[in-house]
Amino acid sequence: xxxxxxxxxxxxxxxxxxxxxxxxxxxxxxSPEDGQVRDWFREACEAAGLEVGVDALGTQFALRRGRDxxxxxxxxxSHLDTQPTGGRFDGILGTLAGLEVMRALNDAGIETEAPLxxxxxxxxxxxxxxxAMMASAAYAGEFTTEDILSRRDAAGISVxxxxxxxxxxxxxxxxxxxxxxxVELHIEQGPILEAEGKTIGVVxxxxxxxxFDGTIQGFESHAGTTPMPRRxxxxxxxxxxxxxxxxxxxxxxxxxxxxxxxxxxxxxxRNVVPGQVRFTLDLRDPRSAILDAAEAALRARxxxxxxxxxxxxxxxxxxxxxxxxFDPAIVDSVEAAAGALGLSHRRMVSGAGHDACNxxxxxxxxxxxxxxxxxxxxxxxxxxTQSDCTAGANVLLHTLLALANA
Amino acid sequence: xxxxxxxxxxxxxxxxxxxxxxxxxxxxxxSPEDGQVRDWFREACEAAGLEVGVDALGTQFALRRGRDxxxxxxxxxSHLDTQPTGGRFDGILGTLAGLEVMRALNDAGIETEAPLxxxxxxxxxxxxxxxAMMASAAYAGEFTTEDILSRRDAAGISVxxxxxxxxxxxxxxxxxxxxxxxVELHIEQGPILEAEGKTIGVVxxxxxxxxFDGTIQGFESHAGTTPMPRRxxxxxxxxxxxxxxxxxxxxxxxxxxxxxxxxxxxxxxRNVVPGQVRFTLDLRDPRSAILDAAEAALRARxxxxxxxxxxxxxxxxxxxxxxxxFDPAIVDSVEAAAGALGLSHRRMVSGAGHDACNxxxxxxxxxxxxxxxxxxxxxxxxxxTQSDCTAGANVLLHTLLALANA
Ligand SMILES: NC(=O)NCCC(=O)O
Ligand SMILES: NC(=O)NCCC(=O)O
Numbered sequence: 004x005x006x007x008x009x010x011x012x013x014x015x016x017x018x019x020x021x022x023x024x025x026x027x028x029x030x031x032x033x034s035p036e037d038g039q040v041r042d043w044f045r046e047a048c049e050a051a052g053l054e055v056g057v058d059a060l061g062t063q064f065a066l067r068r069g070r071d072x073x074x075x076x077x078x079x080x081s082h083l084d085t086q087p088t089g090g091r092f093d094g095i096l097g098t099l100a101g102l103e104v105m106r107a108l109n110d111a112g113i114e115t116e117a118p119l120x121x122x123x124x125x126x127x128x129x130x131x132x133x134x135a136m137m138a139s140a141a142y143a144g145e146f147t148t149e150d151i152l153s154r155r156d157a158a159g160i161s162v163x164x165x166x167x168x169x170x171x172x173x174x175x176x177x178x179x180x181x182x183x184x185x186v187e188l189h190i191e192q193g194p195i196l197e198a199e200g201k202t203i204g205v206v207x208x209x210x211x212x213x214x215f216d217g218t219i220q221g222f223e224s225h226a227g228t229t230p231m232p233r234r235x236x237x238x239x240x241x242x243x244x245x246x247x248x249x250x251x252x253x254x255x256x257x258x259x260x261x262x263x264x265x266x267x268x269x270x271x272x273r274n275v276v277p278g279q280v281r282f283t284l285d286l287r288d289p290r291s292a293i294l295d296a297a298e299a300a301l302r303a304r305x306x307x308x309x310x311x312x313x314x315x316x317x318x319x320x321x322x323x324x325x326x327x328x329f330d331p332a333i334v335d336s337v338e339a340a341a342g343a344l345g346l347s348h349r350r351m352v353s354g355a356g357h358d359a360c361n362x363x364x365x366x367x368x369x370x371x372x373x374x375x376x377x378x379x380x381x382x383x384x385x386x387x388t389q390s391d392c393t394a395g396a397n398v399l400l401h402t403l404l405a406l407a408n409a
Numbered sequence: 410x411x412x413x414x415x416x417x418x419x420x421x422x423x424x425x426x427x428x429x430x431x432x433x434x435x436x437x438x439x440s441p442e443d444g445q446v447r448d449w450f451r452e453a454c455e456a457a458g459l460e461v462g463v464d465a466l467g468t469q470f471a472l473r474r475g476r477d478x479x480x481x482x483x484x485x486x487s488h489l490d491t492q493p494t495g496g497r498f499d500g501i502l503g504t505l506a507g508l509e510v511m512r513a514l515n516d517a518g519i520e521t522e523a524p525l526x527x528x529x530x531x532x533x534x535x536x537x538x539x540x541a542m543m544a545s546a547a548y549a550g551e552f553t554t555e556d557i558l559s560r561r562d563a564a565g566i567s568v569x570x571x572x573x574x575x576x577x578x579x580x581x582x583x584x585x586x587x588x589x590x591x592v593e594l595h596i597e598q599g600p601i602l603e604a605e606g607k608t609i610g611v612v613x614x615x616x617x618x619x620x621f622d623g624t625i626q627g628f629e630s631h632a633g634t635t636p637m638p639r640r641x642x643x644x645x646x647x648x649x650x651x652x653x654x655x656x657x658x659x660x661x662x663x664x665x666x667x668x669x670x671x672x673x674x675x676x677x678x679r680n681v682v683p684g685q686v687r688f689t690l691d692l693r694d695p696r697s698a699i700l701d702a703a704e705a706a707l708r709a710r711x712x713x714x715x716x717x718x719x720x721x722x723x724x725x726x727x728x729x730x731x732x733x734x735f736d737p738a739i740v741d742s743v744e745a746a747a748g749a750l751g752l753s754h755r756r757m758v759s760g761a762g763h764d765a766c767n768x769x770x771x772x773x774x775x776x777x778x779x780x781x782x783x784x785x786x787x788x789x790x791x792x793x794t795q796s797d798c799t800a801g802a803n804v805l806l807h808t809l810l811a812l813a814n815a
Binding site: 029086087088128129130133135191192193194210212214222223224225226227228229230231233236238239241242243245246249252253256257260261262263264265266267268269270271272273274275276277278283285287354355356378379380381382383 | 435492493494534535536539541597598599600616618620628629630631632633634635636637639642644645647648649651652655658659662663666667668669670671672673674675676677678679680681682683684689691693760761762784785786787788789
């Protein structure tokens with residue numbers, strides 16, 4: 004069994020790096036605060052006897068040697084970066100539970116057959132740099148390291164520059180690190196486990212995600228002198244598109260969700276009719292065909308809005324992640340571990356994207372969920388109980404032991 | 410008669426200060442570029458033999474002495490600041506035409522009875538600091554100098570700091586400068602003169618303006634895991650409010666206009682349902698009662714939207730400028746000057762706010778409009794012809810002469 008109160012203390016301790024007044028975290032990937040928590044994580048892993056390496060995209064790998072070093076390690080982990088108004092559990096639980104599992108094995112004097120690995124993936128959140136789960140996608144070969152290094156944030160800072168600024172451009176080639184199995188513990192980030200009173204989510208896969216960049220071009224004009232019918236107001240275009248996005252998601256529901264998370268008026272001024280708006284769109288569904296249908300329906304709605312309002316709208320898909328099934332054998336191992344520990348559980352699909360979804364194409368992979376309060380995540384008030392975090396970490400411990408000693 | 414090609418040259422020459430690639434100007438009030446054009450204006454006025462003073466809010470006053478210095482000066486002028494995507498004529502024509510009138514009087518060796526004054530008012534546009542027509546409002550006693558000096562832009566820089574940064578915190582107390590009459594030449598910024606093929610607008614007054622700051626509070630949550638019906642999306646609230654603003658303006662039309670010019674999501678992220686949005690609202694009509702009715706109608710719509718979407722919306726009126734009638738005798742003088750010069754003309758109300766609207770409460774005031782292409786203003790493509798600018802400057806010359814020698 005893991006030490007639940009030690010795990011809880013590390014969660015509270017690392018929550019000082021990037022703490023917000025509202026009790027959440029603002030620890031964008033590769034920010035100074037992300038650098039601080041990485042330093043903390045490296046030192047804690049080294050103190051637990053782990054060997055820590057860093058790859059060219061900053062991902063940290065902490066190895067616990069096994070009896071048979073010819074076997075590829077059984078890995079766990081998640082991420083330590085957060086949203087700008089993020090919580091204290093999203094990603095953090097899975098990473099620190101990995102550390103706690105290693106400490107618990109040390110305390111019990113247990114040596115595994117295969118080595119074990121705890122990973123802190125760079126930029127899982129996708130808030131500062133798109134796409135989300137960036138480093139694990141590069142690990143899985145979906146992007147080249149050069150492509151990722153050259154991506155820029157809103158301030159024009161590249162991933163490479165940001166890595167150098169915090170000293171985390173590592174020497175390991177991306178993808179070189181061997182991984183035999185991957186298991187990620189995470190808060191559910193949705194309402195299902197809490198609503199059903201279950202402690203463990205046995206995750207069978209992740210839903211599909213499509214990300215888009217949009218621009219709306221209208222015509223700037225004087226707010227006091229331009230008659231309403233003559234206006235080509237880009238913000239009114241956004242308003243109609245946002246409501247169409249909601250409509251289309253609901254029409255493909257209840258599974259589909261769609262969100263405009265960013266929207267910026269170009270050269271805004273109180274007394275100028277907005278001439279330009281940039282926005283982002285996030286569209287998800289567990290089925291590929293629904294992603295296609297929702298995108299097509301939305302494009303038709305946008306065309307109609309653009310024509311009626313004499314606007315030019317461009318919508319570019321910048322990323323698409325197909326729905327991912329996890330490895331049935333590892334899913335069974337997770338379920339067996341939850342059962343053996345006497346924890347209530349149910350199978351489910353993840354609504355959020357996770358590094359596990361990228362690993363799944365390369366390596367047998369599964370995930371473990373625990374409930375979070377009111378299903379709320381990507382919010383400073385995100386919360387989970389110590390008892391649920393401990394339960395999840397115990398399921399992780401037992402699943403890793405079963406895989407590493409098989 | 411003024412020298413139309415000399416006037417045109419000064420317009421082109423000053424259009425280098427803050428020039429944008431698209432052929433417009435980005436010369437926000439009290440910016441370094443505004444400092445450059447102010448220096449240019451001071452030197453040009455001094456070269457024309459005028460005495461230039463600056464008040465505590467940076468407004469420049471260039472005096473041409475008259476035979477009877479006991480009479481208060483007859484003033485003209487406008488402003489040299491622009492919108493972030495502004496044009497080369499809005500405000501600039503009226504200020505530089507004032508300079509051209511002085512040069513033309515010098516060339517002709519004409520001395521007037523009353524002295525003449527050309528004014529460059531600080532922050533007419535209201536884009537960097539609210540409200541618009543800030544310095545002329547303080548001149549007219551609507552705000553104290555201390556209040557205005559302490560207002561801050563989006564970057565937190567106060568008016569006082571911005572004045573010091575460009576060396577334009579002058580020594581004259583605001584309001585101390587005597588003005589006997591005020592006449593402002595401006596582009597129409599609307600489509601009427603062009604549509605009717607008229608050269609001169611004889612402006613009888615300005616419409617009412619109300620400015621508001623709004624906030625929408627929802628709840629940040631995960632874009633992938635939050636079911637559509639559970640969301641409290643502040644951006645969808647903005648979308649409905651923006652369309653309600655359009656509806657309400659049209660319902661009080663054709664005179665009423667309303668615009669959301671600025672809208673900003675708090676802590677935006679691609680995969681976060683927006684939890685907070687700030688926005689501005691600009692509402693106008695020539696009748697006070699319509700301003701009241703439109704505001705009430707909009708508040709009712711907003712209440713319904715907020716309740717249905719479980720959002721908290723606050724809408725605060727930060728400025729209201731009542732509709733202003735100009736002085737009938739000066740309006741007649743403008744009309745007479747246009748007639749004497751053989752220029753086609755019509756009476757009209759201004760859709761834009763102008764410094765003249767603030768002066769009108771203190772000093773007999775009127776305005777002269779000339780057409781602008783397609784009625785477009787607050788846009789980099791704003792344009793007016795040399796011949797219309799010359800015509801407007803000649804009407805200004807004749808009106809000032811009539812008033813100063815009366
Ligand atoms: N787990 C998580 O919140 N990941 C961020 C990527 C996403 O938007 O799903
Ligand atoms: N003339 C002009 O564009 N003034 C700016 C203030 C307003 O919005 O009307």
